[in-house]
Amino acid sequence: MTSKLSRRAFLKGSITAAGSVVATSGIARAAKSITHTNKEPLATLLDISKCIGCEECVFACREANADKYPEPAKPFPKMYPNRVPVQDWSDKRDVIDRLTPYNWLFIQHASATVNGEQIDLTIPRRCMHCENPPCVKLCPWGSAKQEENGLSRIDPDLCLGGSKCKKACPWDIPERQTGVGLYLDLLPGLAGNGTMYKCDRCYNRLEKGEVPACIEACPEDVQTIGPRSEILKKAHALARQMNGYIYGEHENGGTNTIYVSPVPFEELNKSIETGKGKPHLNKVKNMMADGTNLAKAMIVAPIAGLAAAFGKFYLSSKEDK
Amino acid sequence: MNTTKKTRQYVYWITLFFITLSGFAQMPIFKRYYIADIPGLGWLAQFYVTHIIHYIAAIVLIAFVIYVFFDFIFRGAGLNRVTGFGFFKIAILAGLIVTGVLMVVKNLPNIYFGHTAVIVLDLSHLSFCMILLFVSLYSVIRKKRWVG
Ligand code: SF4
Ligand code: SF4
Ligand code: SF4
Numbered sequence: 001m002t003s004k005l006s007r008r009a010f011l012k013g014s015i016t017a018a019g020s021v022v023a024t025s026g027i028a029r030a031a032k033s034i035t036h037t038n039k040e041p042l043a044t045l046l047d048i049s050k051c052i053g054c055e056e057c058v059f060a061c062r063e064a065n066a067d068k069y070p071e072p073a074k075p076f077p078k079m080y081p082n083r084v085p086v087q088d089w090s091d092k093r094d095v096i097d098r099l100t101p102y103n104w105l106f107i108q109h110a111s112a113t114v115n116g117e118q119i120d121l122t123i124p125r126r127c128m129h130c131e132n133p134p135c136v137k138l139c140p141w142g143s144a145k146q147e148e149n150g151l152s153r154i155d156p157d158l159c160l161g162g163s164k165c166k167k168a169c170p171w172d173i174p175e176r177q178t179g180v181g182l183y184l185d186l187l188p189g190l191a192g193n194g195t196m197y198k199c200d201r202c203y204n205r206l207e208k209g210e211v212p213a214c215i216e217a218c219p220e221d222v223q224t225i226g227p228r229s230e231i232l233k234k235a236h237a238l239a240r241q242m243n244g245y246i247y248g249e250h251e252n253g254g255t256n257t258i259y260v261s262p263v264p265f266e267e268l269n270k271s272i273e274t275g276k277g278k279p280h281l282n283k284v285k286n287m288m289a290d291g292t293n294l295a296k297a298m299i300v301a302p303i304a305g306l307a308a309a310f311g312k313f314y315l316s317s318k319e320d321k
Numbered sequence: 322m323n324t325t326k327k328t329r330q331y332v333y334w335i336t337l338f339f340i341t342l343s344g345f346a347q348m349p350i351f352k353r354y355y356i357a358d359i360p361g362l363g364w365l366a367q368f369y370v371t372h373i374i375h376y377i378a379a380i381v382l383i384a385f386v387i388y389v390f391f392d393f394i395f396r397g398a399g400l401n402r403v404t405g406f407g408f409f410k411i412a413i414l415a416g417l418i419v420t421g422v423l424m425v426v427k428n429l430p431n432i433y434f435g436h437t438a439v440i441v442l443d444l445s446h447l448s449f450c451m452i453l454l455f456v457s458l459y460s461v462i463r464k465k466r467w468v469g
Contacts, residue, residue, distance in 0.1 A: 132428075298380050298422070301384040
């Protein structure tokens with residue numbers, strides 16, 4: 001613990017220096033890899049063993065995305081029926097120990113025993129950017145969007161705040177702010193309840209060929225971004241090297257966020273605080289798999305219909321003879 | 322003959338009922354308005370359940386529509402027997418099915434539709450559904466028939 005603290009203090013002091021080194025090496029390389037033109041989605045690799053929990057990434061995220069944060073007008077319109085919850089984070093913008101509409105990334109703490117020694121680990125948590133994101137695919141209005149580079153984001157101009165994305169998300173990632181968005185212009189009393197917010201993987205920075213703010217700010221180079229296949233290769237090499245474990249490769253059918261940890265994720269999951277705004281590290285089955293399988297079965301439907309009609313016709317023509 | 326017609330009608334109405342119910346359940350409204358609190362209707366607030374039911378109902382509907390269409394053709398019944406009202410309903414059903422199938426494709430892994438395309442699909446699917454509901458209601462009240 002003490003060694004970690006002193007290391008953290010040391011690094012705090014040298015963040016600027018470290019940052020500039022990163023800017024010329026890792027980041028420059030990353031920026032190059034994200035401007036690639038092939039259609040392979042981008043993924044991020046998070047090496048948990050490197051994270052010192054300094055929260056530089058958290059603050060960088062808040063700074064880079066501050067102008068996307070909701071500015072709700074108060075008082076909020078009355079919503080019916082009474083059970084509809086008002087969710088207001090606008091007076092709690094300082095909260096950084098969980099996900100909120102004003103905090104899309106937070107650091108989760110875990111302790112575990114490795115080789116008989118207790119170590120503390122810090123884990124940056126945000127949206128996983130699933131390969132087939134249920135938040136996007138099940139959004140009834142197309143407000144949640146996926147881009148070809150693998151990121152998913154919620155359009156604040158279209159979202160009605162029904163929170164279906166949060167219920168569909170196996171990690172409950174999106175967070176709602178009441179009193180903003182399109183619902184105010186429709187039937188604010190009867191439908192909608194604000195806008196959902198989550199990490200958008202700095203889509204606007206990526207568009208400009210810049211890496212996400214949290215990646216750039218990290219003094220420890222915890223995160224790497226690149227084409228998914230390359231990231232997976234790196235993740236497996238890293239896991240082999242540290243005798244570690246991977247999370248995110250197969251969760252929910254595959255995500256574009258790959259964690260590598262020296263400790264099994266089941267153990268980390270037991271140690272971290274989970275709950276509202278604090279996602280778990282459970283194994284997650286592919287939530288869209290049943291739908292995908294049924295979609296394949298759908299191909300049979302017209303054939304079955306045609307066969308039935310033909311069967312009936314054939315039988316009746318035989319009867320006629 | 323009459324029994325086949327009756328069965329057909331039942332299949333059509335039951336499918337329409339479930340596809341509409343599960344379709345509306347795609348919007349987060351049943352929980353808000355206490356409908357999912359009614360004993361036995363809790364599933365209406367479970368998005369993955371209603372998603373699956375909607376897909377299954379769609380499979381039945383597509384098979385049924387294709388069956389009826391080809392049965393009509395094979396029987397040599399002329400298209401001129403279809404009423405104007407019937408044609409209108411066929412067009413709406415076709416629109417509903419085509420937009421629905423495109424949305425199923427959109428939901429497959431590794432498929433990207435443009436943002437605008439997705440919004441247009443969502444809204445047109447909902448519009449076709451609303452029109453079909455009103456037209457069906459009208460046809461029940463005014464006893465309008467598909468074929469004359
Ligand atoms: S983690 Fe949740 S919010 Fe993020 S893409 Fe996956 S389903 Fe959507
Ligand atoms: S990618 Fe951007 S939006 Fe997402 S956590 Fe990092 S800084 Fe925040
Ligand atoms: S990911 Fe980097 S910036 Fe974020 S807490 Fe860990 S070391 Fe600090």
